[in-house]
Amino acid sequence: MVTQADRREATRKAIIDAARELFGAAGFASTTVDQIAAVAGVAKGAVYHHFANKEAIFGAVFEQASIEVVAKVSEAGRVAKNPLEGIVEGTRTYFEVCSEGALGRIMLTDGPSVLGWQLWRDMDREHFGAKVPSALAAAMKRGLIDAQPVEPLSTLILGAVTEAAIACANSDAPAEAINAYIDALRLLLLGLRRNGGSEHG
Secondary structure, eight states, X not given: OOOHHHHHHHHHHXXXXXXXXXXXXXXXXXXXXXXXXXXXXXXXXXHHHHOSSHHHHHHHHHHHHHHHHHHHHHHHHHTSSSHHHHHHHHHHHHHHHHTSHHHHIIIIIIHHHHHOHHHHHXXXXXXXXXXXXXXXXXXXXXXXXXXXXXXXXXXXXHHHHHHHHHHHHHOSSHHHHHHHHHHHHHHHHHTTBGGGTOOOO
């Protein structure tokens, strides 16, 4: 039996899915709540029953997209031979995903302007950003790099990665841009390795 809670959740999901499609295609500013309701197949009042405004809908879309991105990044990192290479491969996946037009528009173009820089930064750190500190800590534990405070190092790396992701997403040749930035990241991380990075595996 379908319960009232099931119906509410189905309606909420339909609204988020519709909004994600529209935000990805046209951007936040060009999308209206009326359009979201029409694509979701619900009344406009139903949209406002679940979300206070269009910004709240975008927040839910961004959260959903972030969870999907971090799952792909995590999978790429898991198959790498060591934590530092995991950062490289995870970042490559992040660049690739964010260079897809729709997702890049949501994550990197509209995200900071709609959510506000601080909230966007906090949400990004909660998802993708959480992977870098944990990988650096693992690299220190394995002796790949000298033990040091993780937060300053991860903040510097994440800042560079964010700027590179935006550059890749806006590039006319994203595949070439991704390769160039990944090569630069690999060199950057190589410079952190103890004794030239002789640890194996």
